[in-house]
Amino acid sequence: MLYAIVDIETTGGKSNEDRITEIAIYRYDGHNIIDRFVSLVNPEKKIQSFVINLTGITDKMVSRAPKFQEIAKRVVEITENCTIVAHNADFDYRVLRQEFKNLAYEYERNTLCTVQLSKKLIPELPSYSLGNLCKSVGIPVANRHRADGDAFATVSLLELLLQKDESKDIITQSVKDFSEVLKKEKLSKAISDTPIAIGVFYLHQKNGRIMYIGKGKNMRSKLSQLLAKKSKKVKSLQNKLASVSYDMSGNYIMARLIFNQKVEKHKPRYNSNYYHLTRSIEFEYPDMLLIDEGRKTGEKSVILITEGKLQGFAFTNLEHQITNISILNKLMIPLTDSLDNRFIVQSCIKKERVKKIIRL
Numbered sequence: 001m002l003y004a005i006v007d008i009e010t011t012g013g014k015s016n017e018d019r020i021t022e023i024a025i026y027r028y029d030g031h032n033i034i035d036r037f038v039s040l041v042n043p044e045k046k047i048q049s050f051v052i053n054l055t056g057i058t059d060k061m062v063s064r065a066p067k068f069q070e071i072a073k074r075v076v077e078i079t080e081n082c083t084i085v086a087h088n089a090d091f092d093y094r095v096l097r098q099e100f101k102n103l104a105y106e107y108e109r110n111t112l113c114t115v116q117l118s119k120k121l122i123p124e125l126p127s128y129s130l131g132n133l134c135k136s137v138g139i140p141v142a143n144r145h146r147a148d149g150d151a152f153a154t155v156s157l158l159e160l161l162l163q164k165d166e167s168k169d170i171i172t173q174s175v176k177d178f179s180e181v182l183k184k185e186k187l188s189k190a191i192s193d194t195p196i197a198i199g200v201f202y203l204h205q206k207n208g209r210i211m212y213i214g215k216g217k218n219m220r221s222k223l224s225q226l227l228a229k230k231s232k233k234v235k236s237l238q239n240k241l242a243s244v245s246y247d248m249s250g251n252y253i254m255a256r257l258i259f260n261q262k263v264e265k266h267k268p269r270y271n272s273n274y275y276h277l278t279r280s281i282e283f284e285y286p287d288m289l290l291i292d293e294g295r296k297t298g299e300k301s302v303i304l305i306t307e308g309k310l311q312g313f314a315f316t317n318l319e320h321q322i323t324n325i326s327i328l329n330k331l332m333i334p335l336t337d338s339l340d341n342r343f344i345v346q347s348c349i350k351k352e353r354v355k356k357i358i359r360l
Contacts, residue, residue: 001029001030001083001171001243001245002027002028002029002030002081002082002083003027003028003029003030003082003083003084003085003112003158004025004026004027004028004078004079004082004083004084004085004109005025005026005028005085005086005151005154005155005158006023006024006025006079006084006085006086006092006093006096006151007023007024007086007087007092007147007148007150007151007154008020008022008023008024008086008091008092008095008096008147009021009022009023009051009055009057009145009146009147010043010051010095011043011045011046011047011048011051012047012048012050012051018095018098019041019043019044019045019068019099020041020043020068020095020096020099021040021041021043021047021051021055021057021062022038022039022040022041022055022057022062022146022147023037023038023039023041023071023075023147024036024037024038024147024148024150024151024152025037025038025075025078025079025151026151026152026155027078027079027082028085028155028158030162030171030245031195031246031248031295033155035078037071037074037075037078038147038148038151039065039066039071040057040061040062040065040066041062041065041066041067041068041071042062042063042064042065042066042067042068043062043068044067046059047059047062054145055145055146056145056146057146068099068102068103069103072099072100072103072105075096076107079109082109083109083110083111083112084096084109084110084111084112085111085112085113085114085154085158086111086113086114086154087113087114087115087130087150087154087157088113088115089111089112089113089114089115090111090113093109093111112158112170114154114157114158114161115128117161117165117170118133118157118161121161121164121165122136122137122161122164122330130144130150130153130154130157131144133157134153134156134157136327136330137157137160137327137330137331138316138318138320138321138324138327138330138331139153139156139157139160140153140318141153160331163247163314163315163333164333166261166265166333166334167265168202168210168245168266171202171204171208171245172204172208172209187227187238187241190223190227190241190243190244191220191223191224191227191244192220193244194219194220194223194244194246195219195220195246195248196218196219196220196221197218197219197248197295198216198217198218198219198248198249198250198251198252198254198255199215199216199219199246199247199248199249199255199258199295200213200214200215200219200246200247200249200255200258200259200262201213201214201215201216201219201222201223201244201245201246201247202244202245202246202247202262203237203241203244203268203270204241204242204243204244204245205240205241205242206240206242208242210262210266210268211237211240211241211268211269211270212226212237212268212270212271213259213262213263213266213268213271214226214259215255215256215258215259216255217252217255219246219248223244233270236270237270248295248296249295249301250292250293250294250295250296250299250301250315251292251293251301251353252353253292253303253344253345253348253353253354254292254301254313256344257303257313257335257341257344257345260336260338260340260341260344261335261336261341264336264338279339280339281339281342281343281346282308283305283308283342283345283346283349284349285305285357285359286305286306286307286308287305287306287307287359287360288305288357288358288359288360289302289303289304289305289322289357289358289360290302290303290305290345290348290349290354290356290357291322291354291355291356291357291358292353292354292355292356293355294315294316294317295315296317298317299315299316299317300315300316300317300322301313301314301315302314302315302316302322302328303335303345304328304332305345306360309337310335310336310337310341310342310345311332311334311335311337312332312333312334312335313332313333313335314328314331314332314333315331316328316331325360
């Protein structure tokens with residue numbers, strides 16, 4: 001799935017007369033930033049004084065900047081086949097469309113708003129402004145009220161929201177929007193776009209529904225092996241396949257837990273029924289954090305156990321997100337305290353496959 005995370009600064013004034021003074025766009029595949037464009041823009045009109053005080057962008061700064069028509073082609077290219085993501089997407093998308101309308105070009109993209117997604121996935125916060133929201137979940141924001149700083153923070157926020165989207169609603173909607181485009185590329189592109197990494201992958205049909213969930217230490221290899229099979233089941237999968245998405249897990253214990261969680265939640269029709277444990281499993285310590293490798297350099301995975309029960313997991317790249325339980329709880333993706341999950345965690349602890357254990 002491709003996203004174009006956008007932040008725009010404008011001249012202010014009447015809503016239908018805003019002109020862009022600065023724009024930042026990050027092209028993001030749900031896991032990595034794959035392209036970036038940042039530029040001041042000459043709005044060809046005066047900037048309101050309250051906006052200058054807020055952003056620090058002055059008329060002098062933009063006087064020699066390119067006009068929007070000079071960067072329009074780059075904006076089209078970097079957002080092609082993407083869902084536009086912004087904090088208060090209605091505003092940024094409206095301003096962007098108006099700039100293109102001034103050039104007699106019909107600019108249309110699907111949109112996602114991180115304000116609305118955050119209210120759904122991280123409920124009951126006192127404020128959902130970008131600055132306050134990022135502070136609540138421990139995301140640093142540099143150059144607040146400048147397009148590049150706000151856009152980069154929104155990338156980190158979207159990454160968190162994708163993790164917390166247990167129902168996969170964000171990706172499901174994206175698959176619906178782009179399944180016809182992706183269908184033309186078919187199986188070879190689905191395989192090549194899946195990384196050589198530990199994690200869980202999902203096969204979606206045209207309506208976005210997950211048909212099959214797999215896991216592996218090398219997701220690309222596992223998917224290739226699956227789609228190379230000649231059985232009727234696999235032929236049916238191939239015919240219905242619209243897209244493949246994935247969650248990198250960083251280590252195999254997280255892959256097993258995420259796999260269990262997603263199969264139990266989505267009950268994909270092409271996954272086999274799995275045997276469930278019935279015997280009791282107790283942890284040695286009732287309250288602890290299990291720390292292991294994350295999905296990328298500098299990141300850690302964290303599993304939280306309190307009162308002898310599995311509570312959830314999270315990925316963090318800042319130490320204060322681990323040591324501050326209040327922040328950590330906001331990052332947590334709930335984890336079912338099932339015997340299957342307890343067995344996975346307990347066996348990894350006993351086999352010393354967890355990097356670090358912190359008793360609470």
